[in-house]
Amino acid sequence: MSEGRAMDRLAMLGGARAVPRGTAMPEWPVVTAADREAVNRVLDSGKFTAMASGEREIAGLEEAWAKRVGVRHCAAVANGTIAIQIALAAVGIGPGDEVVVPALSFVATGLAPVHLQATPVFADIDPATYNLSPAAFEAAITPRTRAVVPVHLHGLPAEMDAIREVAERHGIAVIEDAAQAHGVVYRGRHVGSLGSAATFSLNVSKNLPTCGEGGLVTTDDTALYERIAAMRQFGETLAKDGTRDYISRIMGWNAKINAIQAAFTRSQLERFDTEQMQRDQHVRTFLTRLAPLPGLVVPRALPDRGHAWHILRLRCDATALGRTPSSSGPLRAIVCRALRAEGVPVSRYQSMPLSEQPVFQGCPAGELPVTRAVIEDSFTLQKAHLNPAAGPVLERYADAFEKVWRHMDLLIRMAEGGAR
Incomplete structure (x- = not known):
């Protein structure tokens, strides 16, 4: 196998990580x-x-x-x-x-x-x-x-x-x-x-x-x-x-x-304003690289309001990849597995609507189709992007996303049970 092909092989299948081992996640908060x-x-x-x-x-x-x-x-x-x-x-x-x-x-x-x-x-x-x-x-x-x-x-x-x-x-x-x-x-x-x-x-x-x-x-x-x-x-x-x-x-x-x-x-x-401005710049650059990836829905700011980017929630849209909506959850799971293997510290964060947590048993809840869909197909990046010096690490994370997406056909087959 050539060095280039070895580097591009998914880390969870034995390839080299996109984010090299030893790459430290920027600390937060910064203490001066x-x-x-x-x-x-x-x-x-x-x-x-x-x-x-x-x-x-x-x-x-x-x-x-x-x-x-x-x-x-x-x-x-x-x-x-x-x-x-x-x-x-x-x-x-x-x-x-x-x-x-x-x-x-x-x-x-x-x-x-x-x-x-x-x-x-x-x-x-x-x-x-x-x-x-x-x-x-x-x-x-x-x-x-x-x-x-x-x-x-x-x-x-x-x-x-x-x-x-x-x-x-x-x-x-x-x-x-x-x-x-x-x-x-x-x-x-x-x-x-x-x-x-x-x-x-x-x-x-x-x-x-x-x-x-x-x-x-x-x-x-x-x-x-x-x-x-x-x-x-x-x-x-x-x-x-x-x-x-x-x-x-x-x-x-x-x-x-x-x-x-x-x-x-x-x-x-x-120094809050300065750090928030730097964070905003780095996160927007990161999301700009991720936005073209098919089937990945990235968070966005709206024209009439700002965004603190405290947590970055991303969604896997299987329908954009020609699959049924029911495939989005399994796809999210295998994408998270692949990204973590590449060195990106993604997590699911919430696993159920608040109404289903045991502490709220018996509390009223309306129909929650959107909440359920978002929880099923989304994952998050937390803290790693908050440090105002996180730009270079976010570039590495973007490399990892792009690498994982180059193997999307394989990941879809794995998500749907066609590969192990």
Whole structure:
């Protein structure tokens, strides 16, 4: 066999990998000297919580993010999941209420209503954006519906104008789940300013991370903000000087972020725009190479909104290759196997609609044909592309995709049982 043919042979069949062994996946988050200095500043100050007199890291992060989003208020909390829970509780969600959520999302979107003894109602998604379908949202509304949580999945904003129009007609609160969409603009406005309140995650894996867990809740409603701020601190109303009377006036949690986490994120925020611009350039270049591959559906931004590219979800369309739709799932499985063998760290991520997870047994769900199809035929690339220096590695990954696609006839036969 010639060297050229050996190099082109699929790695899972004994050929050389397209991504050479030892090629490191770029780390995320990037931790700089400035980040370490920010953390050490807190350690040296001895002021670790919002209750510490004179603590400024938490308030500084809140002020910076509120200004960035274009709202009056931001409350920093312990994580992105409690952020959704507190936002829902602050708008009055409680036992017996229904909250419409997309059937394709991270589990936290559905868990937040459950923690309030409310019922998540799972609605189908749009086939192009993978976000909540406005039509499916409206079809899911009942007399008990009190809120909707549209998710800007993977960093692409949902159809917020249409969702808000439906919500306003039915008197339903809109809580944005923007955990994966930091800094993205939708029709001239930042996500985080498009509903009654919005929530962000600062988990270490997110585009805007902290050194562990954290979250943010944004709102333009002062009364709503005051409830959110109280709920994260046992339901107490804090004086402006930080003094406490230890009286819980409403239901609340201990859901505060600490000053070290806030300082780390404030430092990350200083270079967020630059890193996001570099990420956007590298991801678009990568997807431009993948887009011509027949039967591969790549994520795309829309003209009226940005994209954070937090996760890249790709779909295998068997019909574009002359096969039946039922072949898409098996094709996705064999393509993932081939790509991983070539050194591309793809994964399936979700394996079922949220409504089918055991924790949500008995919760209502509409017909979910789009959600089921997307889960069956799609796979994802996570974290590897977030580092702003990931361009060269993404070029290697694109080489691997092109190599795998040169063997598509063989992979189709394997997917359909014609080869082992």
